[in-house]
Amino acid sequence: MATKRRPLRPTPSSTNMNFRPGGADVNRNESKGTRPTAPPSSVREILVMMIMYACKKTIFFDTNLKVALYLGSLFLVSLIGDFIPYPKTYFARSDNLFNVYFVKVGWGWTLLMTVPFLAMTSYTLCCGDIKKVLQHHMPRIVIATFFWYFWTKMFNVIETSYGRCTVKGFGTKSTCLKAGYLWNGFDISGHAFILIHSSLVLIEEARPIVKWECIKDYLRNEMHDRSVAEHSSTNPLRNLSEEQITNLKFLYGRLTPVIRTLFIGMAMLQLLWDIMLVGTMLYYHHMIEKVVSGIIAILTWYFTYRFWYRTSLLPDPAGSGAFFYQRENRETFIYTRRPTMTTAAPSTSVGCRCNVPGGSSGLAAPPTFMGMPLYTNPSSQASTSNRGLEMDS
DSSP, X not given: OOOOOOOSSOOTTOSOOSSOOOSTTOOHHHHTTOOOOOOOOOHHHHHHHHHHHHHHHHHTSOHHHHHHHHHHHHHHHHHHHHHSOOOOOGGGSTTOHHIIIIITTHHHHHHHHHHHHXXXXXXXXXXXXXXXXXXXXXXXXXXXXXHHHHHHXXXXXHHHHTEEESSTTOOSHHHHHHTTOOEEXXXXXXXXXXXXXXXXXXXXXXXXXXXXXXXXHHHHHHHHHHHTTOOOOOOTTTTSOHHHHHHHHHHHHHHHHHHHHHHHHHHHHHHHHHHHHHHHHXXXXXXXXXXXHHHHHHHHHIIIIIIGGGSSSSSOOTTOSSSOOOTTOTTTSOSOOOOOSOSSOOOTTSOOOOOOTTOTTOOOOOOEETTEESOOOXXXXXXXXXXXXXXXX
């Protein structure tokens, strides 16, 4: 004989409710601890996230491995080409479209994408403080431009000073070329330097986009915590003032679509530089000229982004600001650094590097989907970890 089923959801009068009652009768203290959920994503936003995910996978390929591939291919591919000429293609022509309109003005294209991206991301992360942007972030582009100008001019000086004309009687490069002869000198590849230098700068300056979407969740949770006077939150925004929160919310909402567009352009440009570098390996300069050029470009990148910007000297690395939202980005923030963006003591909201694995909170990295965390509340992560430990035991 069938018995009467027990209802799946108990009535409001039941004392074993598994959810918090809502409505106008709930006072302020009872609502404390609940968090607002994110609004549903539209089809357009999902498509944009898919494109962003693909671009991140392209531009954030393991940098150390990419540097090794640069040096190895410059040596091996160029060495083979010195003895066995490669079949001629469109890229072998010096007047090809990509060489004339992109490579020859490569640093200009790099600045065109990088400068507005750097300005918008750093302005947002500094909560609208333009002085900090100019002091802590813009100098990176000035330094990169200085090294580009210095080394390209130095390459020209070396070729001019340590070369000779194919015909005797012409002691300078300019007179030799005007006479219609060739000048034989140690021509360090300026194209290889520009392409590698530009690619590495694009990769480093694009790092603020990592975890960028999490800022929206942090903003929503922090505004809720402040509305219910919650003071035990581990939100990275908890030390920001009300004015900074307001500026961050406005700038993030207004600039994020443009920042995403610029990042997609940076990823496509970085891919183009890698393709054109392959063409340079195959058809231009001798092996030693390209290897020396690549070594100089890589040492310049390492000195600035991996050594200088991680010390207590200005400028700060890309992604730092009035708060610290990239806790899991250990590759960029791996060394201890005195916080220069704020006078407060180092904490999880300060843009300083710490040697704590997995971030300053001491928690393991949360599970992600397409680069986005499945949850942003550290307490949820801790409770999930504790449940997993209990099940294992």
